[in-house]
Amino acid sequence: MSGPPVISSPLSDSARAVAGSALQATLVDLLDLALVAEQAHWNLYGPRFRSLHVQLDEVATTARNFSDTVAERAAALGVAPDGRAGTIAATSALPSIPQGWLEDRAVVNALVETFATVIRRLRERIGATGEADAVTEDLLIGLIAELEKQSWMFQAENRA
Template identity: 75%
Template sequence: MTMINSPLPEGDREIAGAALQATLVDLLDLSLVAKQAHWNLYGPRFRSVHVQLDEVAAIARDHADTVAERAAALGVSPDGRAGTIAGTSGLPAFPSGWTKDGDAVDALVHMFSAVIGRVRERIEATGSVDAVSQDLLIGLTAELERQSWMFQAENRA
């Protein structure tokens, strides 16, 4: 049952909703990974990477909110519960414990590659069913690719 009347036909709503839900999960996981790395970071580039990780967490949370609200506007109930994130995220696992700055940067480079690839697939999936959701995903991808570039540049130090 949906509480909100969708502006989309049911089939289109399901496709857009699935893309938005999967993106929400990936963004929430990315924000958690960034905070995990932020809290456990050490090394000579501690300060710059520490600040950069906080930026990633904030960007991921902000975009997650926008994605979740778009899903709700389509009549799709967004699910950001911990169990849902753990069970459906497509991001690679991040190690527990203390993390050297270079290892954290390398892990984030891989995280961004995974999430960007997945969001780009969703851009294609939503193109014929919901241009508004597709546009949201395109804007998100631009920001993720900007962050990816910054971590890749940091990793070349």
């Protein structure tokens, strides 16, 4: 149910709208990233199975942990976060991962592409939130530092 915020916001209505929109889009990206990582984790095969299996667990854990932080920030601003499966399916802009068994090289390529999309979108949101809410901007900056680190690791894996 939509309506007036249950939680009062320290931000103006316009700043809350900017921050809330950035946080909601980031929440969807993170929840979908966790799902992509888990899908690949469960269906992975190939000579790099063990190292990628562990690496995908790290991606899923990071995405889940940050999604909780992002959702709680939205709630603290009086914006109801929406992490429902239907919302993720309807609004995610991440590339989908194929169904079924996935060779290690295909998984690495898929994660490189997925991280590139998430990072590009997150950098746009950082730019948009700077004036509206420095705390949200800071949260997104911390998140992108971790995602860029994981992206680097998959890109390095891609050269094998």
